[in-house]
Amino acid sequence: MSATLPIVLSVTSGKGGVGKTNLSVNLALCLSRLGKRCVILDADLGLANVDVVLGLTPEKNLFHVFHEGVSLNDILHPTDHGFSILPAASGVSGMLSLTTGQKLELLEAMDVLEDSIDFLIVDTGAGINENVLYFNLAAQDRLLVVTPEPTSLTDAYALIKVLNLRHGVDTFHIVVNMAASEKSAKDIFAKLYNACDHFLSGISLNFVGSVPQDPAVRQAVIRQQPFCSLNPGAEASKAMLGIARKIAQWKPQDHLDGNIKFFWKKLLFAE
Numbered sequence: 001m002s003a004t005l006p007i008v009l010s011v012t013s014g015k016g017g018v019g020k021t022n023l024s025v026n027l028a029l030c031l032s033r034l035g036k037r038c039v040i041l042d043a044d045l046g047l048a049n050v051d052v053v054l055g056l057t058p059e060k061n062l063f064h065v066f067h068e069g070v071s072l073n074d075i076l077h078p079t080d081h082g083f084s085i086l087p088a089a090s091g092v093s094g095m096l097s098l099t100t101g102q103k104l105e106l107l108e109a110m111d112v113l114e115d116s117i118d119f120l121i122v123d124t125g126a127g128i129n130e131n132v133l134y135f136n137l138a139a140q141d142r143l144l145v146v147t148p149e150p151t152s153l154t155d156a157y158a159l160i161k162v163l164n165l166r167h168g169v170d171t172f173h174i175v176v177n178m179a180a181s182e183k184s185a186k187d188i189f190a191k192l193y194n195a196c197d198h199f200l201s202g203i204s205l206n207f208v209g210s211v212p213q214d215p216a217v218r219q220a221v222i223r224q225q226p227f228c229s230l231n232p233g234a235e236a237s238k239a240m241l242g243i244a245r246k247i248a249q250w251k252p253q254d255h256l257d258g259n260i261k262f263f264w265k266k267l268l269f270a271e
Contacts, residue, residue, distance in 0.1 A: 005252040006113070008120045008262045010043075010139035013146070014155025016126040019177045020145045022221065023211065023240070024123040025053050026228045027143075030244030032082030036118040039076070041086045041110075043135040044125040046096035048088035054079055055224030056087070063089040065109060066102050072109045081229055097130055107138065107262060114263045119247075122262075127155070128162050137167055138262050140253035143208065147178045148188055157195050160203065167259060170202050175243060176210040185210030209243040211236050 011024040021044070028038040042050040042062075051058055058077045064070045078084045089095050098106070113120070124135045136142050142163075146156045163169040174192065179185035189207045196203040211217075216234035220227035228237040 008139045009141045010122040011143045012124040013126045014159040018147045026226045026240045028083040029081045029226045034248045038083040038119045040121045042088040045088045048090045051087045058087045061087040137259040143173045171204045173206045178213045179210040211239045
């Protein structure tokens with residue numbers, strides 16, 4: 001298998017408001033500091049906010065790829081934090097549901113990046129709509145963000161259930177955000193694990209870590225900067241770096257599972 005095959009990781013959630021985009025941005029920053037070449041794809045196509053979290057105003061985004069024929073390299077936007085973003089549009093209803101042709105067009109367009117990155121972080125929307133499911137299926141790994149809120153857990157379970165029963169996805173990596181403590185985070189993970197173990201068969205959940213409730217996170221959001229950059233000594237920043245160190249050790253998946261993937265040509269060749 002080619003050593004240049006990127007790891008494609010969706011960062012996803014069952015409900016909104018769990019800090020998913022913020023974690024995507026800070027994960028990319030930490031992985032970049034660990035020597036990994038990272039790109040974030042903003043896959044919340046009609047309600048994009050990766051650029052907002054970073055205080056950026058890209059001139060072009062995925063809307064222009066689909067509707068004006070610009071290339072992916074034309075919209076690839078570098079940041080001051082060592083990684084680049086592929087921004088999406090905000091408030092554009094036509095981006096909320098991609099056609100089959102547009103989905104394939106995007107996967108084809110991504111091939112230009114396959115030899116120049118180590119990680120593609122796909123920041124999905126929340127919930128179980130068609131776009132969210134599609135991008136989770138197109139990724140090789142899924143990082144599911146949950147919080148202590150009961151609705152976050154029930155909605156995360158719903159997403160796992162749909163991906164498992166309808167599409168055969170059986171492995172999920174879990175991060176607990178806004179945790180009161182490491183113990184409470186593990187308790188939350190245990191609740192999700194037990195629900196999946198009881199009602200679904202063959203599900204593998206991997207606890208990657210937790211990010212504590214930290215005022216430094218809100219301060220960074222207000223200032224439109226990654227909290228790991230604005231306050232690297234904060235508890236949330238140290239936790240995020242620990243999570244990134246684990247993820248940096250992951251190996252690319254070298255198999256297809258019946259769902260069309262990012263960089264599927266290289267995956268097919270690897271087999």
